[in-house]
Amino acid sequence: MRGGPVAGRYAAALYDIASEKKNMVDKVESELKAIKGVIEDNPDLQRLLYHPQITPAAKKDLLEKLFKGKISDVTSNFLALLVDRRRETYLLDIMAEFIALANAGRNIITAQVTTAVELNDQEKGELNRVLARLTGKKIQASYDVDPSLIGGVVVRMGDKFIDGSIKTKLAALKERLKAIS
Numbered sequence: 001m002r003g004g005p006v007a008g009r010y011a012a013a014l015y016d017i018a019s020e021k022k023n024m025v026d027k028v029e030s031e032l033k034a035i036k037g038v039i040e041d042n043p044d045l046q047r048l049l050y051h052p053q054i055t056p057a058a059k060k061d062l063l064e065k066l067f068k069g070k071i072s073d074v075t076s077n078f079l080a081l082l083v084d085r086r087r088e089t090y091l092l093d094i095m096a097e098f099i100a101l102a103n104a105g106r107n108i109i110t111a112q113v114t115t116a117v118e119l120n121d122q123e124k125g126e127l128n129r130v131l132a133r134l135t136g137k138k139i140q141a142s143y144d145v146d147p148s149l150i151g152g153v154v155v156r157m158g159d160k161f162i163d164g165s166i167k168t169k170l171a172a173l174k175e176r177l178k179a180i181s
Contacts, residue, residue: 004093006087006090006093007090007093007096007097008097010082010087010090010094010097011094011095011097011100011101012097014028014074014078014094014098015098015101015102015105017074017078018074019105021074024072024074025105026102027072028072028074028098029098029099029102031070031071031072031075032075032095032098032099033095033099034070034071035067035071035075035079035091035095036092036095039091039092040092045062045066048062049062049063049088049091050088052086056083056084056086059088060079060080060083060084063076063079063080063083064076067079079091082094103140106138107137107138108137108138108140109135109137109138109140109157109158110139110140110141110142110157110158111131111139111140111141111142111155111156111157112141112142112155113127113141113142113144113153113154113155114143114144114145114146114149114153114154114155115143115144115145115146115149115153115154116145116146116147116148116149116150116151116165116166117145117147117151118143118145119143124141124143127141127153128141131155135157139157149165149166149167150165150166150167150170151165151166152164152165152166152168152169153165
């Protein structure tokens with residue numbers, strides 16, 4: 001992550017504020033996701049927002065015009081603070097960190113699951129239950145297909161990596177056979 005400690009500090013501060021204000025975490029999270037979508041879908045907005053020679057006042061005016069009445073005061077004030085402190089380039093990283101904090105608060109962990117073939121809903125549900133039992137948390141999984149795995153599954157959850165693919169097992173077997181000969 002490009003934002004590193006900066007994104008973590010700002011996200012933690014926003015999370016604390018959202019938690020204190022009648023538990024606005026869900027609302028702020030959905031607003032941040034909507035803002036992220038607008039920014040990612042509009043390259044011109046990105047250029048203006050991230051350009052170092054555009055004044056903070058002009059950036060705040062632009063953000064206010066775009067989001068006035070559509071986001072809470074907490075989120076609006078946070079965006080203004082980022083612009084004032086010239087941290088707007090970290091905005092997407094801060095959003096990702098905030099979502100991770102919100103999920104941790106809800107006891108949810110995200111998992112990236114890659115399989116050789118598309119899983120049906122029943123198989124996805126069973127895999128989610130197994131991962132939930134392993135972690136003791138609710139699982140929010142996204143699924144990809146990579147035929148090069150041949151079979152099996154690869155799971156990434158935070159800093160954990162589980163590789164049960166046939167491709168990896170065949171590579172390990174190949175190395176053992178090389179060592180024997």
